[in-house]
Amino acid sequence: MKRHLISAADLSRDEALLILDTAEELARVSERSIKKLPTLRGRTVVNLFFEDSTRTRISFEAAAKRLSADVINFSAKGSSVSKGESLKDTALTLEAMGADAVVIRHSASGAPHRLATWVHGSVVNAGDGTHEHPTQALLDAFSMRRRLGALDGRKITIVGDVLHSRVARSNVLLLHTLGAEVTLVAPPTLLPVSVDTWPCAVSYDLDAVLPKSDAVMMLRVQKERMNAAYFPSEREYSRRYGLDRDRFAKMPDDAIVMHPGPMNRGMEIAAEVADSPRSTIVEQVANGVTIRMAVLYLLLGGDTA
Amino acid sequence: MIIRDVRVLGGEPVDLRLHDGVIAEVGPGLKGAGEEIDGGGAIALPGLVDLHTHLREPGREDAETVETGTQSAARGGYTAVHAMANTSPVADTAGVVEQVWRLGREFGHCDVQPVGAVTVGLEGRQLAELGAMADSAARVRVFSDDGKCVSDAVLMRRALEYVKAFDGVVAQHAQEPRLTEGAQMNEGVVSGRLGLTGWPAVAEEAIIARDCLLAAHVGSRLHVCHVSTAGSVEILRWAKSKGWNVTAEVTPHHLLLTDDLVEESPVGAYNPIYKVNPPLRTRADVEALRAALADGTIDVVATDHAPHPVEDKESEWSAAAMGMIGLETALGVVQGAMVDTGLLDWAGVAERMSYAPARIGRLAGHGNPIEAGAPANLTLYDPSHRAPVDPSSFASRSRNTPYRGMTLPGRVVATFLRGKPTVLEGKLV
Numbered sequence: 001m002k003r004h005l006i007s008a009a010d011l012s013r014d015e016a017l018l019i020l021d022t023a024e025e026l027a028r029v030s031e032r033s034i035k036k037l038p039t040l041r042g043r044t045v046v047n048l049f050f051e052d053s054t055r056t057r058i059s060f061e062a063a064a065k066r067l068s069a070d071v072i073n074f075s076a077k078g079s080s081v082s083k084g085e086s087l088k089d090t091a092l093t094l095e096a097m098g099a100d101a102v103v104i105r106h107s108a109s110g111a112p113h114r115l116a117t118w119v120h121g122s123v124v125n126a127g128d129g130t131h132e133h134p135t136q137a138l139l140d141a142f143s144m145r146r147r148l149g150a151l152d153g154r155k156i157t158i159v160g161d162v163l164h165s166r167v168a169r170s171n172v173l174l175l176h177t178l179g180a181e182v183t184l185v186a187p188p189t190l191l192p193v194s195v196d197t198w199p200c201a202v203s204y205d206l207d208a209v210l211p212k213s214d215a216v217m218m219l220r221v222q223k224e225r226m227n228a229a230y231f232p233s234e235r236e237y238s239r240r241y242g243l244d245r246d247r248f249a250k251m252p253d254d255a256i257v258m259h260p261g262p263m264n265r266g267m268e269i270a271a272e273v274a275d276s277p278r279s280t281i282v283e284q285v286a287n288g289v290t291i292r293m294a295v296l297y298l299l300l301g302g303d304t305a
Numbered sequence: 306m307i308i309r310d311v312r313v314l315g316g317e318p319v320d321l322r323l324h325d326g327v328i329a330e331v332g333p334g335l336k337g338a339g340e341e342i343d344g345g346g347a348i349a350l351p352g353l354v355d356l357h358t359h360l361r362e363p364g365r366e367d368a369e370t371v372e373t374g375t376q377s378a379a380r381g382g383y384t385a386v387h388a389m390a391n392t393s394p395v396a397d398t399a400g401v402v403e404q405v406w407r408l409g410r411e412f413g414h415c416d417v418q419p420v421g422a423v424t425v426g427l428e429g430r431q432l433a434e435l436g437a438m439a440d441s442a443a444r445v446r447v448f449s450d451d452g453k454c455v456s457d458a459v460l461m462r463r464a465l466e467y468v469k470a471f472d473g474v475v476a477q478h479a480q481e482p483r484l485t486e487g488a489q490m491n492e493g494v495v496s497g498r499l500g501l502t503g504w505p506a507v508a509e510e511a512i513i514a515r516d517c518l519l520a521a522h523v524g525s526r527l528h529v530c531h532v533s534t535a536g537s538v539e540i541l542r543w544a545k546s547k548g549w550n551v552t553a554e555v556t557p558h559h560l561l562l563t564d565d566l567v568e569e570s571p572v573g574a575y576n577p578i579y580k581v582n583p584p585l586r587t588r589a590d591v592e593a594l595r596a597a598l599a600d601g602t603i604d605v606v607a608t609d610h611a612p613h614p615v616e617d618k619e620s621e622w623s624a625a626a627m628g629m630i631g632l633e634t635a636l637g638v639v640q641g642a643m644v645d646t647g648l649l650d651w652a653g654v655a656e657r658m659s660y661a662p663a664r665i666g667r668l669a670g671h672g673n674p675i676e677a678g679a680p681a682n683l684t685l686y687d688p689s690h691r692a693p694v695d696p697s698s699f700a701s702r703s704r705n706t707p708y709r710g711m712t713l714p715g716r717v718v719a720t721f722l723r724g725k726p727t728v729l730e731g732k733l734v
Contacts, residue, residue, distance in 0.1 A: 110575025131500030
């Protein structure tokens with residue numbers, strides 16, 4: 001493994017599969033009554049969160065604690081960061097505390113790259129601006145593999161605000177590495193102008209793509225996009241790109257529905273669809289802890305047995 | 306004083322006699338007593354003139370002062386710089402432009418010609434007192450809201466019309482503000498991958514097209530700052546073909562660097578040393594800009610020297626300041642991009658970096674051919690020198706150069722301002 005996990009593009013096919021296989025082994029541990037492993041005893045993992053994300057933070061926290069690491073939660077709110085301390089000074093402070101790994105969530109794309117130039121420990125990107133969120137892509141791949149088997153040749157459809165989505169970027173890269181065929185579906189305003197250079201197909205027509213999909217991943221539509229002329233209204237977005245009951249019926253019987261959360265029920269996804277047995281949304285949360293254990297284990301714990 | 310063995314615009318070796326701030330004689334084997342300087346076969350260029358410099362004084366003396374900025378200019382071979390108006394306070398009154406002009410007279414290692422703001426406070430709402438600045442001791446002729454675009458079409462029209470009364474020119478920072486809200490880098494393949502808000506080429510091109518049409522309509526002079534896209538070049542070529550009075554500049558960095566450095570560079574991804582306004586574009590844009598500079602569609606190389614203190618660049622990308630310093634590397638970059646590639650000869654360099662900017666800025670004492678009777682503003686340049694760029698050697702107070710460690714050709718050996726050396730053997734006098 002490399003020292004950092006900043007982009008899904010950092011992972012070779014073998015490395016990605018190693019993480020997924022390691023997660024499978026660790027999942028078995030999670031099924032035991034005593035979930036804790038001693039692997040990272042004495043190592044320090046810092047959760048450096050400049051953006052509110054309780055879900056992701058507690059997922060990383062649980063993962064580190066199950067590996068017996070010491071966890072320090074460093075939230076930007078109420079800390080020296082809100083008094084104007086720079087990212088560099090924060091990094092040097094963590095360095096002085098002896099952080100073995102820093103898990104960073106930041107609103108600025110590229111913040112983990114900058115952090116990695118100032119600290120010696122491993123940097124794990126827990127979401128940077130509109131760039132990437134590689135552990136989300138890993139947990140999505142893990143969830144898909146558990147339901148669908150190997151991902152080679154599988155048809156995965158990602159629907160929604162690709163332009164601003166770090167989840168979409170990481171998923172396109174990782175799924176391509178794993179041999180899946182990705183199709184992005186979005187209004188043209190929510191796709192990057194250069195999307196034709198990405199390793200995936202693009203469609204504006206969700207109804208045409210659904211019958212050929214093994215998995216459909218719905219992205220959250222951010223409130224601020226709704227007021228910035230990316231689409232005329234919430235209702236129109238929902239009609240054209242929302243996964244409602246009728247569209248759900250067009251999917252193959254064994255196809256699954258995914259969402260990275262938090263969901264706007266009734267907007268990009270109907271409640272019945274989100275709660276259906278073919279939805280992996282709750283599993284994705286559980287798998288998040290497992291996959292993050294695997295990542296920390298491989299970055300900090302050295303080789304697998 | 307006699308300067309021995311220099312090659313004027315790269316021609317045959319000659320000597321130059323300087324007397325009373327003027328070039329007294331040009332020719333081989335000049336005789337005479339007194340001080341002599343060995344030119345060592347260096348190329349003699351007319352003292353360079355920068356149309357676009359940020360000296361940061363008053364207001365940001367932590368980044369640069371008139372003294373350090375003009376030292377930096379002298380080391381880069383410049384004998385005159387146009388000091389941009391986005392200081393604090395903004396140079397939007399006769400008082401502020403005269404202050405900058407006086408600082409230049411007092412400390413300047415080159416002449417400092419203040420640029421006046423087009424609108425009060427650069428806010429794009431009300432014309433600044435352009436006439437008062439023109440009539441002041443600073444004799445302002447170039448007006449610019451640089452850093453901000455005069456985006457209001459009516460205000461731009463009025464500015465273009467108004468400056469005709471005193472032969473002024475409006476230097477436009479072409480950036481449609483709505484199309485570039487939150488923009489971080491060139492919109493293209495790299496911005497899409499990096500998840501950085503795109504800065505579309507059309508935001509520059511649309512303003513240039515509009516302004517060319519406005520300048521033609523009111524019969525005024527327009528100068529376009531730091532052109533950065535292939536599309537802008539096409540529009541300028543069309544405007545010039547109509548005979549309209551439009552000039553344009555390109556920066557050294559837009560002639561050399563591309564947006565993929567944001568993703569992959571020796572200093573890491575997302576390094577804000579590459580963050581600049583307008584943003585670095587693509588290889589195709591660089592090629593179009595070089596061709597346009599070669600064929601005269603772009604008239605001038607201007608540095609857009611933009612000093613920033615370390616902490617304003619040592620951050621995450623979106624929080625960092627935009628801009629790079631460029632005075633001390635400009636000639637080397639131009640040699641590498643234009644001369645060594647065969648696109649421009651040294652006479653062309655003199656035109657683009659001295660004559661044309663002096664003409665556009667209406668600086669009578671600068672940008673004159675090296676011949677008897679001309680003011681002795683000279684740059685001696687050794688194009689065979691090769692060394693990695695060492696920012697710690699810069700005279701500028703700031704270090705935000707994208708060329709750190711890069712080997713650039715050439716070295717300014719000496720600079721003369723009205724017969725007095727400001728730089729000798731590469732060092733400030």
